[in-house]
Amino acid sequence: MSVDDRTMRGDDPVWDRLAEIDPEFLDRYDEIASHPMDGPLDEKTAELVALASHAACTTLYEPGIRRHVGRAFDAGATVDEVMDVIEMISAIGVHAVTEGVPVLVDEAGLPEDAVEAELEKQEQLRDEFEAERGYWDELWDQVLRIDHEYFEHYLNYSAHPFKSGPLDPMVREFVIIAADASTNHLYLPGLRIHIRNALGHGATREQVMAVIEIASVIGINTVTESLPIVLEEAAARDMLPDDVEK
Template sequence: MVKSTQIGPNGPWSAMAYAILEEWDAEWAAFCRAMSTNAWTSGTLTPRFVELVAVALCTACTNLDRAGVRQHIRAALGAGATRNEILTVIKMGSVMAIHSCSLAAPILREEAGSEALAASVRPVGETPACDRMKAIGQWNTAWDPFFQLDPSWTDEFMATGAGIYGAGVFSPKETELLSIAFDASFTHMYAPGTRRHIKGALAAGASVSEIMDVLKISVGYGVAACNLAVPILAEEIELLERTRR
């Protein structure tokens, strides 16, 4: 078994997985490392923000990569990120689960039909969080179907989300770039949100290169497959060889 070594910058890599892979296939490992760590070395995004994007990718409710979360929280803190910034990213990773409703609520309305929908109508009551978002032009019409199905719960959700996005922890540009990472991630691939947040990032002053580097971090995180499986393969080969002795 190859012992863990430090490679810098690690980027999305587990040092142990990379060391094993480098021993087995040095050429492919070098190509893959250059590609997957490009956003860490390009200088387009600050080291702090690169690591925050990596935290977002790992902590997203569609991914939940425990080892990656710890690795990139540690690196983000080392690069100057604050507890509040990292906690905000974690909160963002939680509320992205709303896309379950964005996807399914319109389908539910279509399939249920008018009679079933009429029978399930809930009293609207007061919806201050939704009203506030509509008043400031932040309401997304993709939320209309589940608002119509359950306005009270939708308002509870919007109050939760507004507390994150309205806190001013990140600049509008950084908020949009992080949102792109969540939606474009290969574990999510939510096209409507990706387009909306790319438009928002451009409007907030992000460059094409900055957005592209967020996407490169997302692609580079494909090496999570190596981080997970290469050490297991090495362990199983070592176990098999021991049983044959």
């Protein structure tokens, strides 16, 4: 693959403008962005991971989503596989609950002892979660105690891609790691759980590192979104260098 094929670059003219303004910076970006894309992940998996980091609700960077959906298709991904990624990472909105509920409990406490029927329902939901996901985290206990109906809705919603989607379990964990590790999310409890899960599914240290590295380079979006404004405002003031297209 060419350098452009291995980076997060797209066809947007902003890259040409960046090459005019600061070609050395673009070269340094190409080097860091191409490194994980040329690493231990196969091409399709790398593109699905990059898609996850751009499509997560904490990023929602449309040019990146479009770029990596297209590249995933070109690498052999199916529509069902791409939708699997998108549906899975839509569930990270639940982190409002997993972060908010412990604070709520600190301030307001837990409900009084539940009746037997509620306890049985909570235990059933816990068993279902463990059976479908292969793990349990104690942070869910408080959610169950306060609102087990919400937890049931969340379980059904988030389990849908796990039950019907075509992705390999290890790739699923890579996708979630990418969303949790992205700088604009950094959800450490989930990151630890899903790194552990990925390793349990047979992932190597180097593969997980490549996932994290792919997520790290979304910072370039600062440049691609800001540069057109810099050029426009500089042109309006006749401040552009002579060798830069007006």
